[in-house]
Amino acid sequence: MPELPEVETIRRSLQTLIGRRCKNLWLSDLAPVETTRPLQLRQRLEGRTVAAIERRGKYLLLTVDGGASLVIHLGMSGRLLFRQKPESPHAKHTHMVITFEDQGELSLTDARRFSTFSLADDPSGRGNLFLQRLGPDALDPSLTPEQFCERARRHPGLSLKNLLLNQSVIAGLGNIYACEALYTAALSPKRRVRRTNTAELQGLFRAIGIILQRGIQHGGTTLRDYIDGRGNRGKMKDFLQVYGRDGMTTLDGRGRVKRIVQTQRSTWFSPEVQR
DNA sequence: GCGATCCTGGCC
DNA sequence: GGCCAGGATCGC
DSSP states (O other): OOOHHHHHHHHHHTGGGTTOBEEEEEEOTTSOTTOOOHHHHHHHHTTOBEEEEEEETTEEEEEETTSOEEEEEOTTTEEEEEESSOOSOOOTTEEEEEEETTSOEEEEEESSOOOEEEEESSTTOTTOTTGGGOOOBTTOTTOOHHHHHHHHTTOTTSBHHHHHHOTTTSBSOOHHHHHHHHHHTTOOTTOBGGGSOHHHHHHHHHHHHHHHHHHHHTTOBOSSSOOOTTSOOOBGGGGOSSTTOTTSBOTTSSSBOEEEEETTEEEEEOTTTOO
């Protein structure tokens, strides 16, 4: 579900966790299969104070004093919610709950169980199987257009759509923002990297930055499930040019929107605008 | 590279 | 009942 702007919005909404001490970490029996070593997760987090909440691509890192981080990926349908005074019982499909010493609690619910939780020992993320596969964050201020091109060129056979979805090239884009960035760059999602010149790739890189920042500004995109850590919906849906608009015009009226399927996933684009 | 797979739920 | 869904991995 959540892509970079949603995860960033969640991160910002959970700043209240900083300075709180973890009392207990609970995982359900159905906690996602990729979850590694629940006992070790508990040992490294319980009794520790949250020092920072960071984001890398679509991953959230909850770092505690002592340096260990809980690394969370929300998959398609994961939600993180903080409640200071939990009054109602846990929602259906709750798979992780961290209770804090002052009674606040952070819970993760995920109907489809594509979420993952794991541990990183070292703030760099080296040694964490999930983080070590990631390319640079799509909004990393030190990432240059030249570096993006260089990384893209390693995958000449990929379509531009699949390039953007590949988290080892740059991390953070998902289906919505990949479609939107390609529209902004006026590039066809079907175009192969090898047929895309350097100016076009650099234009795509700029479009990615614009689209992701806009997503963050609006608090992310709520299609159905997404809410931030305080329960707020995102408003970016009202600004999407192509995503989900099969058979309609683009939001700005510059062309018609067509839906195609690439590698089992829907892509929306405007053939009149995107070449 | 591409297709199949992991899951549940919502909608037609 | 069938199709679709904001993701990622694995095997060919």
